[in-house]
Amino acid sequence: MRNGGIPARIVALLALFCVLLAACGGSNTGSSGGGSSTTPTAQTPISVALVTDIGGLNDRSFNHLAYVGYTKAMNEFHFTRQVIESKNQADYVKNLTLAARSADLVFAVGFLMQNAVDQVAHQFPTKKFAIIDGCAVPAGKQDCESLPNVAPLFFKEQEAGCLVGAIAAQMEVDGKTKISQLRGHNTIGAVGGLPIPPVTRYIAGYKFCAKKVDPSITVVINYSQDFAATDKCKDAALSQINQHNADIIFQVAGGCGVGALDAADQAGVFGIGVDADQNYLHPKSVITSALKKVDVAVYDTINDYAHGKFTNNPPRFDLAHDGVGYGTLSSVVPADAKSKADQLADQIRAGTLVVPENIPS
Amino acid sequence: MHEQEKTPLAQAADPDLAASPYAVEMRDICKAWPGVVANDHVNLRVRQGEIHALVGENGAGKTTLMNILYGLVRPDSGEIFVNGERVHIGGPRDAIRLHIGMVHQHFMLIPPLTVAENIVLGQEPGGPMAAYDRRRARELVLQLSARYGLPIDPDARIEKLSVGLQQRVEILKALYRAADILILDEPTGVLTPQETYELFDVLRVLSRQGKTIIFITHKLREVLDLTDRVTVLRRGRNVGELVTRETNQTEIARLMVGREVLLRVEKRSARPGPVVLRVENLHARSDRGLEALQGIGFEVHAGEILGIAGVEGNGQSELVEVLTGMRRATAGRMTITHTSGEQAGKTYDITGMSPREVRLVGVAHIPEDRRGSGLVLSDTIENNAILGRERWPRFAWARFILRLREIAQWARRLVGEFDVRTPSTRLPVRALSGGNQQKVIVAREFAADPQLLIAAQPTRGVDIGAIEFIHRRLVEQRDAGKAILLVSAELDEIRSLSDRIAVMYEGRIVDIVTPEASEEELGLLMTGGRPSEASREEQAQATGDS
Amino acid sequence: MALQTAQPRSPTPPALETRSTTLLLWLRRVGSGLGRPLLALALALIAGLIVIMITASGSLFDRFNAALLAYGYLFSGAFGNAANLSFSLVNVTPLIFTGLSVAIAYRARLFNIGAEGQFAAGAILAAFVGMKCSTWPGWLLTPLMIVAGSLAGALWGGIVGLLKAWRGAHEVVTTIMLNWIIFYVSDWLVSGPLQAPGQADQTPSMPPQTNLPKLSVLYNQTLGHFLPTISQPEQYVVDVGFLFALVALVAYWFLMSRTTFGYETRVVGENPRAAQYAGISVKRNVVLVMALAGLFAGLGGTLQLMGQYPYEVVGQVFRNDTTGFDAIGVALLGRMTAIGIFLGALLFGGMRQGGSLMQLKANVPGDLVYIIEALVLFSIAVRFLPVIRQALVKRFSAARQPTVVAALAGGVVDLDQAPANGAEAPTMNDQPLSESGRAALADDGSGQAQTPAQERQHQQNGEA
C-alpha cells in the first residue's frame, strides 16, 4: 500500500461522509424545516396524517397542494405533523395502515390509492379517511363503495380546463391585431404528462370549451411521457409552437410541465399553468392557471372534522363549490376573454353546460 | 532526454567518493504480506558495473526485494543506499530519478500502444500537457536503439511483437529513462537459446559501458555464464553471497533448495507400442486469423513421449488447442486409437469434437497457462479436481446433480497420490503455491487414466522440487504405456524427457529428431533454418518486423 | 467460493485435515462472512445518526435523542410487532426474487441491472393471462399465470443473454434499454389493451380464484385446526409468495452448489478460459444464466401481482419502483449466498417499511431514508476490514518481528504446522499456502469482489 497510508484512508473516509453531511447541514441554515416544535394547545386535540403518492411532496401538483392545505390546518389546529411519502405503489396499503394506527383522520392523495383506502378503511372502521381524486373502490370492482368513514374528494378538472380553454380561444379570436404576440394560426396546444384521467379531464375541458368559443380553432395535444423530465415537456411545447404555430400552451404535466411554460415564455407566446396558480413562474406569459383547489379541499375536510362534521359525502369540488377555477390573469388577457370564461362558468354552475370528461375528437 | 546524455559518464567518474562502495546496497530489508514473510532481514550489495545474480526458488522473495528497490513495494523496515547515499524510494518515480530501471518478468508494456509510445510513456518529449509528437518520439527511439545496438521498429504495436522483441522494448524503456542500474527479472524464461545469447551479449556490453545489472533467475547455468557475483535467497532470507567464479552449479542449487538436487531425469529407454494419436495435414488459424498451422502431421505411440520444441508463437499453442477441441481445424484429420498393452483397439476421429467429447475419448490435457485456463482459482480443490469431467456419471447423477461425497473422495485421492500440500481439499486453489496448483492439474489429468496425455509447458513457473516430481510422473505414465505429447519452450526439459523431438517453426514441423541432437542443432531448427542463414534471418526479423 | 464455504458439509473430516483446522477454517469463514456486512451496517447507522442529528433541531443532546428516537421507529416499524413484520416481509419477497436474479447473473459475472424490467415483464404477462382467462378455475389459472410470468421474465432476461452471446452487446447497456422498453410497453398495455373498464390506467384486479392466500389465513385454515388460531388474520398481509421466495432461495442454493449447472456457471464466471478448456459453452451458459435470472425476477413480479392487494398492475408503477435496483445492493450485501440474500432483503425490506414509520413518527423526511440507504451501500462497497488490518500490521511492524506480524495479519499461519505430515522433512514445497492464498483467506471479501480481470492482474504481479 505504497500510496495509501492509514491516515490518508481515514481522512478519505471522513471526507466521504463530510461531503454528504455538509450538504445536509448547509441547507438547514437557510430555512429550518421540521414542524416538530409546534406544541399542541387547548381545543380538542386532533390527529391527522397525510400519505402522498409516489409523486412525493414537491411534485408541483396535487401532492404539494394537499400538503399546503394540511400545513395550513396544522398551524391552525396545532396537531403534530404526520406525513408519509410513498416511494412505491406497493407501499400504499402499509403506509395507510401505519397512518391509520397513529392518526384519527388520514388523507390519501391520488386516485392510485383507491383500492388501498378501501381495504384499510374496512380494517379501521373507527378511523376517518379522505382520498383526493378518488373514492374507496374494492379490488376488482369499478364503482365507488360508499363507506361511512371515507370521504371521497373529487374534482372536476374538466371545468377548470374549460375556463382556461375559453380564455385561450377568445384570445385567438381576438387575434394578432389585438394581441401582438400571437402568431395568427388560430392554434393552441396542450402538453400532458401521461394520458391518465386527471390529465385528460383537464385537456378534455380545455379542448371542449375552446371549440365552443371558436369551432374553427385547432388544438394540438402531446404527451411527454414523464412528470419529472422538465426538458421533455419543453421540447413538446416547442414542437407545438414551431411546427404547428401554437401560441398558447396549456401544461398538464406537474413538474415536467414547468418546461412547457418556459418554452412558451422563451418563444414569446403564452402558457397556462395547472393545479396551483403558476403565474409566479412567468408573470407575463403565463396568462392564467387552471386551478384545482386541493389545498382548500384538504383544509375544509380537516376543519369539518375538527368541528365534528366529518361527512362521507362531501360536495364534489367543482365550479359550483369553488373547488376548481382559474388563477391570476396576466395583464395581456383582454377583458373579453375573462368575461367569456366567466360567462361559461355561470353556465356550468347553473348546470346548463356540462363539460365532458373525455377529450372530444 | 537531455539527462540521459550526461549521466552515465558522470556516474562512472567518481567511484570512490561514496560512503558505500556499492551501486546498490539494501540492508535488513523486511517485508511481510498478510500471512507470509517475503523478505526477512535481507541484505543485498551490488557493485558498480557488475552483473549481479539474484537467485532463489519461486517464492524466495527475489521479486519482492526488487520491487522494493524499484519503489513498487514499500518495505516494513530496512535501509537502501544507492551510490552510497541513503535514499528513500517511495515509488517508481523516485527509482527513475535515481537512474534505476527494471525489466519485469511480466512485461510492463501496454499491448494496444506502439513501441515508441510505450518507451516514451511518462517522459514524452514536450512534457505532459503537450501534444504527442509522434515524429520526435520515433526519432528518440531510433537514436536509442542505434546507440545500444537494439534494433526495433518504433511504430509496431506491442501486441504484434514477439516476446523477445517485447523484452527489447522493455530494456530500451529502461535505457530511455537513463537507467544506470538495470534490474532484469527472469528475463530468459521466454527466450530461445539464440535470443538468450543475444541478450547476454547486450548485457555484457551495457555492463562494460558502466551500467550495473541485477539479474534475477533460477537457471543456474545462466548465473555461471553471465554474472560476476551471486546472492542466494531462500524463503525470504539470505543464504549466501558468492563470487561466481569461485562457485559451481551444485553449490548454488543446494543453497537455493536447502538440500541436494538431482539435476537429471532418470529414465529407461522407451518401448513404443501402437500409434495412439495420428495427425494428418492439420491446418488452423490463429485468433488473429493468420495461418497458424500449415499442414502438421505426426504420430504419437503408446509408451513414448513426443516432445514439441520451438520458439513460442510458432503454432504450438494452436496445435494443442486444436488437438483438445478448443480450436477448430480448418483442414486435416486427427484420430485417437485406444490401446491396451500391445493391442490396438477402436479408433475415434476426434476432428471437430468439443473439448468435452475429446476428453471422453481419453485425452487428458495439462494446459499451457494453468492459472489462466486449467484452474478456477477461487474455487475449491475438490471442484477443480473435476473440471472438464463434472458431468461424468461418477461425479454427477443424471449429469446434473453433483455427487459431493464422490467428488470429495476423488479429490482426497488426488491430493494423496500426487502429494499436493494442503491442509484441506476445501481450500480455494488460490491458496496453494504455484507448484501445488500445478500438481492439482497434473493429478486430475493423470488420474483420469487417459489414452493420450497432452502436457503443454507442464513445469513453467514451478520450483525445482515440483519440476522433479512432475518429470518423474510423466516418465512413469510413459512407462505405464500412455502416449504423451510434451510441448515445452524449455529446451532442457524437452531434451531430457522426450523420446523423439519434433521442432516447430511457423506452423510447420521442420524436423523430427532424437534427443541426442545438440542444443545448437535444435536451436537452429527452431529458427527455421541452417546455421549460416539462421543468424541473418534472426537479424532481419528483429529489424524488419513492422 | 462463498457459497460453499458457508456450510460445513461432511461430518467426517478428510484425511489430511484435522478437526481443529476444519473448525478454525470454518470459523474464519463465518466470521469474515458476517463481519463485513455487519461492520458496514454499523458504520452506516452511525453515519446516518450524524445526518439525522444535523438535520434535527435543539441542543446536541436533543438532537442525539431525536436520532435515537428515529432509529427506534425505524426498527420497530420494520420488526417491532407481527403486523409490521408482515409488512416488511411483503417488501422482502420481491427483493429476494430480484436479489436472486442479480446474484445468478453475477455468478457468471454478468451485471444484471435489468431485474426491474424482468420483474415488470413477469407481472404484465401474468396480468394479461389472468385477464384473458379470468373464467378459468383457480387450480388451472393460478399455475398458468405463474408459469407465464416466469417465462416472460426469462424471455426478457434471455434476450440480454442472446445479445451478449451473439453480438457481444454489453449487458449493462441492453438491460438498461430493455428496462425502459418494458416500462413503456407496460404503461401502454395498462392504459390501453389491458385497461380496466371505467378505471384510470390500471388493469382490473386479477380473478379472485388466483389470489394467493395470506400466510395467516392459510395457517388458520390448516394448522389452525390443531393449534391456536391467529386472531384478525387479515392484518398480517404477508402472503404465500414469501414461502415461494424461501423455496426459491433453497432452489438457488441447490442449483448453484449442488448441480453441474451451478458448477459450470461458476467456471464461466470466474474464468471463461477455463470454461473453454473444460468444454463448457460460455455462450450457452450466458444465455441460460440470464434467462434464469429473468425467470426469478419475473416470478417475483408475478407473485407480487397475485399475492398483494389490490391484485392489479397500475400505470407507471415499474419505472418508479426501485426494487430491481435495491436488489443489486441486496445481492452484493448478501455476497451472492442464499442466506446472505435473505438477510440483505430483510434489511432492505425492513428499512423501507421502518422508514415509513420513521417519517410518520419521528418527522424525519422520507428522503433521508435514501441517504441512509446510500450510506449502507457505501459501507458495503468499501473494504474496511483490510484497512483496519493494515493498521494493525503497521502498528506491529515497528517491533521488527515479521513472523509475528504476519501471523497477526494473516491469522492462518498456524496452518503451516497443521498438516499431519508436517513434521516430516520439508521436501519440496513446504509452503502449502501461497501468500495470495493467505490474502484470500484473510480477507474473504476480496475473493468475492474480485473480477477475473483483477485475478489476471494479480497474476501479473508475479512471485513475491
Place this chain on the structure above:
Amino acid sequence: MFWPIFLRVITSGDLWQASLQFAALLLLPALGGVISERSGVVNIAMEGMMLIGCYVGVAVTLASHSVLVGVLAAIIAGGLLALVHGVVSIHLKADQIISGIAINVAALGLTNYLNIVQTGGQGIPSLAFNLRLPVLSWGPLAQLPFLGQVLFQQNVVFYLAIVILLGLQFLLFRTNLGLRIRAVGEHPQAADTAGIPVRLIRYACVVASGLLSGLAGAFLALGVAGTFNPNMTAGRGFIALAAVVFGKYTPLGAAGACLIFGLGLALSVRLQDTGIDSNLLATLPYILTIIALIGLVGRTVAPAADGVPYEPGSAE
C-alpha cells in the same frame, strides 16, 4: 397518414434542433463517462452527479443572482460528488458499481430533501431570463434555412459541449496526457513503473467526469428547464452510460450514440401526431439504441483495467 407526417417531421429544422439539444445533454455526462472509464474507473453515477449539478446550479444562481456563479457551483458540486466516488473506488478500493449506485441514491435523496427544506414543497420558481444560460444566435448564420435553426440557434452549452468533445478527443488520442490516461486504464502497473502517478490520473479523470456531469446538470436546469424539479434527470445518466459503451469508449463514438438517442427522443414526441400511442413511441430511442448495438457496433472492448482498483506491488 403516417408517411406524410413522418416526412414533414423528419425534414423540419425543429426536429434536428431538438435532437441536437437532447444529444448535447447526454453528451456531457457521456464524455465524463469516457474519460473516467478510459482511466480505469467505472462510473455509473453520472445520473447522481447531474442531478446534484441541477440542484446546486439553480440554488446558487438564485442565491447569488449570477448564472455564472451558479454554473460554476454546479460543476464543482458534480466534481465533489465524483471525488467521493474517487476516494471510495480508488483509495478505498471499493466495488465501483456499488459506490456508483450509492451516489445515485444519495443524490436523489439529497436533492429532494434540500428542495423540500428550501421551498417548503412549493417548488423552485422559474428563473428569470437573465439568470439562464442563454441561447446563442449566430447573427446572419442563424437565418440560414434549416441549418440556421439546427446549428446556429442552440444554447451556449451546446457549443461548449462540442468544443469539449473535440478537445477530449484530441486530448485522449493526440496528447501526452491522453497517452498517459490510456496507459493507466489499460495497464496501471505498466504506467506506474513508467513513473506515471496512477492514482492522481485516476482521481483527475473521475473528478473530470463529475465536472462534466455537473455542467450537464447546469445545462439541463439553467439552460433548458430554467428551474429545478425532483429527479429531473429521469435516467439520463444511465443513457449516457449506455452511450459510452455503445461509442466504444471514444468521445466521437459516444457523441454518435448520443445523437441516435437524441433523435429518438425528439421523434417520439413529434410522431405522436401520427396517432401512434405515445407510450409505444417513447420506447423508440431505446429500441434504436439496441438495434444500433446489434447491427452496427457489435462487440465493444472496455479498457483492460476498467473497474479494477490498482494496488501497487500488491500482496497478489
